[in-house]
Amino acid sequence: MTTDLSNSTALHTAATQGHIDVVNLLLESDSNLAKIARNNGKTVLHSAARMGHLEVVKALLSKDPSTGFRTDKKGQTALHMAVKGQNEEILLELVKPDPAVLNLEDNKGNTALHIAAKKGRNQGLTCIRI
Template structure:
């Protein structure tokens, strides 16, 4: 992890555009780091461009949705502080981050969200 983190630090400093590069599933690096729980990388990406919090993947999910679905508490804290309004963004069926925490049985994540607000 330390090696990839060092690589990412230098990449984010020299090529900040990488933070907004989409893959074939319309995922940004922030989507991937949020889903995997790499909170150090999430923070670096937010430092480069906080607007990426609002980006949707091909399924309409934001990095916040993915962190909630996976129960990534530390990432949820970072995203909540960066863009508190993101908690209200809905998926196609109307699910918010709070709904996803309940749906995927991520009670620690739900508690974190309640504590943050």
């Protein structure tokens, strides 16, 4: 539960770097660690999704599928972050628990599909379109 100045935990660091064994160990000791958001509102799931760490995303969602609906200070979900990357499997994992996450808009009114289109992520559009 120890955090640094940006409110990051050891779980944030492990997830961002893709250290799945450390992530699993920390989640086993206290799954509530995944609920701690950094100062910018980003959760561990946001970071793992943005960095393209599929196994970490799966582990986090298995502990609490509703974390896919958590938003940062920009109003973005982990799905918004994931469409900026290159990993289609992460997109599918984030949509799997509840496809309604596709409809969530950030503070500027953008859904994840809007961001994918703006970033030219055609694969992401094909992968997550309804």
